[in-house]
Amino acid sequence: MKICRFNFDRIGLVQDAMVLDVTDRFNLQPAWPQPQGDWVVSQVPGLLADLAQATPRNCRTLSLADIRLESPVANPGKIVGAPINYHAHIEEANQDQEINHGHTYTTLERYGLFLKAGSSLIGVSDVIEPRFPDRRTDHEVELAVVIGKTARMVTKEAALDYVLGYAVGLDMTVRGQEWPGFRKSVDTYAVLGPWIVTSDEVPDPNALDLELRVNGGQRQRSNTSRLIMNVQRLIEYASSFYTLHPGDVIMTGTPEGVGPVKPGDLIEASVQSIGSIEVRVASQFAQPR
Template identity: 65%
Template sequence: MKICRFNHDRIGVVQEDDVYDVTDLFERQLHWPAPLGDAVIGQLEKVLDVVREKLPGIKPLKLSSVRLESPVANPGKIIGAPVNYHAHIEEANGDSEINNGKTFTTLEAYGLFLKANSSLIGTADEIQSAFGGRRTDHEVELAVVIGKKARHVPVEAALDYVAGYTIGLDMSVRGGETPCYRKSPDTYSVLGPWLVTRDEIPDPDNLDLSLHVNGEVRQQANTQLLILNVRRVIAYASALYTLHPGDVIMTGTPAGVGPVLPGDTIKAYVENIATFDIRVAPQFADQVEG
């Protein structure tokens, strides 16, 4: 099932060219202090059967008429896997603007990083390039959305903790600061256009993905090439962090990363999920120069 968030926090099911509004099937009352995690993603597994039952009685909206927001509203953490394709390691070590004097070896040696959840946008928004004098690169990734609390997850059980999958763009300012800083400007995490529940993607380690800028192919690979596959990345992350519903794991980007400029259009694709276009705003954001 394809689950979207649209038109100012409505929850929908996408079927072909239609969206079915199922917002009222979810509990959305405020509780304080709020439990960690995204409340809607945390309910998803138990609500899906009710959604399937009620769907035939709901009048659909046209997909083209709605504004798609990030399918996850409140991720507690956005976790990045910085060097999880061999070809990207090679390209990073060969590009001084990417490596900034470091030598990348393995993901385990380099570790994961966190992106600010305030950097999150959906596909109907625009990317606002930060640091006008610095290079901003695109990075397309398969994004995993966690469905239930997880800690010290064994590799063989890791997919049991997944709510679903979506497309992620991990936008990155190049420079010497830590990735947590350079990858966390507002609008530098894109998710969308919807979440595909895990039952529709039984093997996340065999998905084509690609990215085009202004019609030119920049990145093209398959998740078979991940160094740590999806199960192992989840297990690796859960060994350090307690994962909560709605937490997002960006599983890593393949080779071909490169700069985008104000006014560019990015087309991102992941097999069995979707294709979406998003524009880089025609002006730089009001950011402190570094």
């Protein structure tokens, strides 16, 4: 099942070239204070059987080509990042002064995970607004894991039971000496889409090809089998430090080939079994508002 968010907070199921509007099956008026996590995502596990009955006969139907796709998660409580989770990316980071700034990267456990601000999140119909003309902004394609139910101190053996599904993620990054959670939390620097593919359609998240192109030229290509910490281990590791709530997103790390983008560039990214996204870098650097 492919679950999308579209046209300013409508909820849909993607079926081939169609989108079935299933918004009315969700409770969109949570009590205050709202439970932690994303309110809509928290309802999905209990609605899967009902959503499976959606057809063009009982839902409003739209063309996928005609809708505005937004981030499939509206309000993640946390966007968790894994900074160096492919060996080849560690090697290139240690060879590039603009990435390492004098640090020598070794293991993910030494540096731990980091958090990206929820305010950095956009969907594929938005544009990335680069900051700081005098600094690099780099692309990083990643498999994104969307948590479906509350997870605290889970084992890697049980970890996938807490996954709602997967999406394509872009962890955009300003290069510099500041901590990753600061440099990676710039507005528009977390891209998620085009939809959530539920976990039943991705039996092994650790065997997926991923690729990124800029203006048609290939920059990154790898497979999640090369993750240092695989998806289950990342969930175990993250949940040992903090509780994961429905709608929390784990960016699993990027492979080698990261590089700068500039205003006007077109980024194309794909993850096997999930889909492809296209997102444009704005034609000028971000302006005051």
